[in-house]
Amino acid sequence: MQWRDGLIGGLATLALAAAADPAGWRFSAPIQVQQDAPLVQLPLTPSAYGRSQLSGLADLRIVDARGERVPFAFLAPRDAEITTTEQTREAAMYALPQRPSANGEWSVPLEIIVQGERITIKRGGATTAAQAMLGAAAHSGGWVFDLGRRTSADPPTQSLRLTWSAPAEFSAGFDLQTSDDLRQWRGAGSGQLLALASPTGPLTQPTVLLPANVARFVRLVWLEPTSAPTLTRAEALAQRPLATPLDAPTELVLAPTPAPAPGLRTVATDEPKHALHFDLGAVLPVVQLDLQLGAGTRVAPVRLQGRSRADAPWRELAPAVFYRFERGGAVSVSPPLALRTELRFLRVVPDERSAALDPAQTHLAMQAQLTRLVFARQGEAPFTLWAGAAQPGSGALPLATLVPQLDEERPRFGRATLGAWSEVAAVARQAETAEQLAALRPWLLWAVLLVGVAALALMVWRLMRAPAAGA
Known part of the structure; x- marks a missing residue:
């Protein structure tokens, strides 16, 4: 009977697979040490993720030339180092007239006109050094500074740095107000400018600190105009944060792959029209995506969907618009x-x-952002990385155990790279046998079920015939 022969063959295959070593590693790659040190850092490649059979790279091992295990730990990527750069740009400045009476309105030497999203500023002319001298002589009550239009990508202005021509020594207090339309003003604190002479040179305090998210216009009002300096220039200062990656991510450029055909290990869904598919080769920790479009002007609004396995449903990642413009x-x-x-x-x-x-x-x-390994250079070189075991047992050490003083040791790490992978034929055959057995398992279960039903029916039939025979 064919079904019985198939059942016996399947059970024999199952017994052989169970007797095989479950912890055999299928893949190996040589580790090439470029800079020797007691502790060596090894960046993993996408191919290492592709050879790993367990989540979290739990089936990786490092061995020496004699097959002895080498202790290693996972070295998580460091956060980017945040530095700041100072951006300066000149701010237009306008002298105010003398301070009005207690109930009077303080006129501003410029006017702002808003028409929908269009903003027009009528200026009386930016103050020059000669005009500044004239304003000082008339005891100007203060200044209005135009910080300029700020976009969402620009950092907020944090301070003003003022330059003056006279006098050589002074101490001048001021009050600050800010406004977006030159009509409604709100208080923004106070401060003081000063210049002192000393044997080693002049000592100055030229900085005016501004409030967070300051408005476009800043009005500086002298508390005592007669002691105020003659301003000649104003610079707006902003601090732009700059993120410098300490462990740069790995960049891959991939071409589209054919859409997977529905099968035993894929999910049959309605395929969207004109969808493009990309296979990364392994489950990778992605931090950035970009579509490189063809020549010419192109605009591509898309939806990005992803999944970790071919038999998993697609999940929405994010909508995005990619474009490429050619101008002259x-x-x-x-x-x-x-x-x-x-x-x-x-x-x-x-x-x-x-x-x-x-x-x-x-x-x-x-x-x-691929993981890095750090291993102790002990044992006999060369070293090898193993991957692809179904039941590997314990793997990496905690990082603090292998490298107790990480910050001190990191600059002294050696460097290594991973060579080409090779496959162990015996373990590959074992894996193929396991896959065949997994595909045969449902049929084996059905066969066992049918045999059980047939045996039960035979027992019932014999019980039903027993009383008739006794009679």
């Missing part, structure tokens, strides 16, 4: 999309109101 020989492109997630398969679904993306001219530029 210059090319401007959309900024990359910051996206922190883990996935292997990416699907780009274009908006139905836009043109289809050309698979031959569209590529995915992706940055992944």
